[in-house]
Amino acid sequence: MDARVRQTNACGHAASYYAASSHPQPEYPALTGDVKVDVCVVGGGFSGLNTAIELAERGLSVALLEARKIGWGASGRNGGQLIRGVGHHVERFRDVIGDEGVRQLKLMGLEAVEIVRQRVEKYQIDCDLTWGYCDLANKPKEFAGFAEDAEELRGLGYRHEVQLIQPENIRSVIDSGNYAGGMLDMGSGHLHPLNLALGEAAVAKSLGVQLFEHSAVTRLEYGAQVRVHTAQGVVRADTLVLGCNAYLNDLDPNLSGKVLPAGSYIIATEPLGDDLARQLLPRNSAMCDQRVAVDYFRLTADKRLLFGGACHYSGRDPQDIGAYMQPKMLKVFPQLKDVKIDFQWGGMIGIGANRLPQIGRLNEHPNVFYAQAYAGHGLNATHLAGKLLAEAISGQYSAGFELFAKVPHMTFPGGKHLRSPLLALGMLWHRLKELV
Structure with a gap:
C-alpha cells in the first residue's frame, strides 16, 4: 500500500480513494451564535x-x-x-440566447478550465493536476464527429493541442480494442478533487472567509436581510448563495425540484506499477467514452486505475459497487482480471432536465443566488459559476451570468418521488437509441 493511502476514514468523508489519500484535513468549527456578513454561502463544495x-x-x-x-x-x-465545456449540446438553446449566446457558452466552457488552472497555479494548490484528456469514440460516426469538434475548437481560438487519434493508432493512448478512434485534448486533464477542495478552503480562509463545518441549515428566512439558521446559530447576510446541488433537499423546494440527484459510482484498483499503468494509458490521459451510460477512467498519482460511470437515476444504489463496476472495467481492460479492487464508492450528482448548469437568482427574492445541476461536469463548471455569481453579487455587470439566467429550467414533474423514475425511463430511451 502506498504511504499516501490511509485505510481509516475518521475524517468524516465517504470512504473513497480520495479520502484515504488526501492531505491533512483541518477541522473548521460549527456555527454558534450570531454572525453578520455581506454574503452567506450554503454548501462547502466547489460551487460554494x-x-x-x-x-x-x-x-x-x-x-x-x-x-x-x-x-x-x-x-x-x-x-x-477536468474537461472543457459546460452543458450538453448547447446549440439547443439557440432560440433562447441566439447564435452569439451559443458561442459565448462555448467560450465559457473553455474559460472554466482556465479558471481552475489559474487558481491552482496562483495559490500553489497540490492536487496532482495533470494535463491530457481523450474523448473515445464507441462508433465510427462518433469519431467522424470529432473532426468537427476539433475544427470548432480551432475556430474558438483554443490554444491547446488537439489531436485526432485514428482507429489504427488508438493503442497509442489506450490499450483496449473497444474504440473507433479518439480526440486527445491537452487543454483538459485530471486531478485529485478532494485535495483541490481542501486547498481552496485554505485559500478562502486566508482571504478572510469564515468557514463552518457540521452546520446544516435548518431554516431560511428570505427578506431584505436573509437569516440562515442552523442548530446552534444564525447568519444574517445581505445576500445568500445556495450551492448545494444534489444535496439541497427541501431547503428550497422550488430549486430542488429542478435538480435530479443521480447516483454515480467509482472503483479504484490496487497500485498497478509503472509498467502496467503505462501500458494501459500510455499518455496518462483522462478518458471518457460517448455513451449515455458513460464510462470514464484515468490513472491516479500512485498508478491505480480509477474507473467510474454507471449513473443511476432510480434512486437506489447497487448493493455492491465493486461487483457492479468491475465487469464494466474488464470489458475495457480484460487484462486486469486478476487485479484487486482496493476502493469502491459512490455519491450523488445533480442533473437538470436540459443538462445546462443552472446559475441565477430567485425572481421573487433577488438577493438569493444559486448554482446547481452540473450533470457530471461540475469540476470546471462550478469554478465558472463562482466567478459569475461573484460578479453579479458585487455589482459588476456579468454577461455570462445574464446569459445563463436567460435559459429556463423545467421543474421535474411528479415531485421528488416520481421525478427519478420518469427520468430513468427517458434515459432508457436514449440508451436504446444507441443500439440502433
Whole structure:
C-alpha cells in the first residue's frame, strides 16, 4: 500500500480513494451564535468555495456553511476529470440566447478550465493536476464527429493541442480494442478533487472567509436581510448563495425540484506499477467514452486505475459497487482480471432536465443566488459559476451570468418521488437509441 493511502476514514468523508489519500484535513468549527456578513454561502463544495473566494477577492465579507465536511459531496468524490465545456449540446438553446449566446457558452466552457488552472497555479494548490484528456469514440460516426469538434475548437481560438487519434493508432493512448478512434485534448486533464477542495478552503480562509463545518441549515428566512439558521446559530447576510446541488433537499423546494440527484459510482484498483499503468494509458490521459451510460477512467498519482460511470437515476444504489463496476472495467481492460479492487464508492450528482448548469437568482427574492445541476461536469463548471455569481453579487455587470439566467429550467414533474423514475425511463430511451 502506498504511504499516501490511509485505510481509516475518521475524517468524516465517504470512504473513497480520495479520502484515504488526501492531505491533512483541518477541522473548521460549527456555527454558534450570531454572525453578520455581506454574503452567506450554503454548501462547502466547489460551487460554494469558489463563490466565497471570488467574493472575498472583491472585498466582501463571507460566511460559508457546510452540513458535513468541506468537500463531502460530489466535489470530494468525483472522477477528477477536468474537461472543457459546460452543458450538453448547447446549440439547443439557440432560440433562447441566439447564435452569439451559443458561442459565448462555448467560450465559457473553455474559460472554466482556465479558471481552475489559474487558481491552482496562483495559490500553489497540490492536487496532482495533470494535463491530457481523450474523448473515445464507441462508433465510427462518433469519431467522424470529432473532426468537427476539433475544427470548432480551432475556430474558438483554443490554444491547446488537439489531436485526432485514428482507429489504427488508438493503442497509442489506450490499450483496449473497444474504440473507433479518439480526440486527445491537452487543454483538459485530471486531478485529485478532494485535495483541490481542501486547498481552496485554505485559500478562502486566508482571504478572510469564515468557514463552518457540521452546520446544516435548518431554516431560511428570505427578506431584505436573509437569516440562515442552523442548530446552534444564525447568519444574517445581505445576500445568500445556495450551492448545494444534489444535496439541497427541501431547503428550497422550488430549486430542488429542478435538480435530479443521480447516483454515480467509482472503483479504484490496487497500485498497478509503472509498467502496467503505462501500458494501459500510455499518455496518462483522462478518458471518457460517448455513451449515455458513460464510462470514464484515468490513472491516479500512485498508478491505480480509477474507473467510474454507471449513473443511476432510480434512486437506489447497487448493493455492491465493486461487483457492479468491475465487469464494466474488464470489458475495457480484460487484462486486469486478476487485479484487486482496493476502493469502491459512490455519491450523488445533480442533473437538470436540459443538462445546462443552472446559475441565477430567485425572481421573487433577488438577493438569493444559486448554482446547481452540473450533470457530471461540475469540476470546471462550478469554478465558472463562482466567478459569475461573484460578479453579479458585487455589482459588476456579468454577461455570462445574464446569459445563463436567460435559459429556463423545467421543474421535474411528479415531485421528488416520481421525478427519478420518469427520468430513468427517458434515459432508457436514449440508451436504446444507441443500439440502433
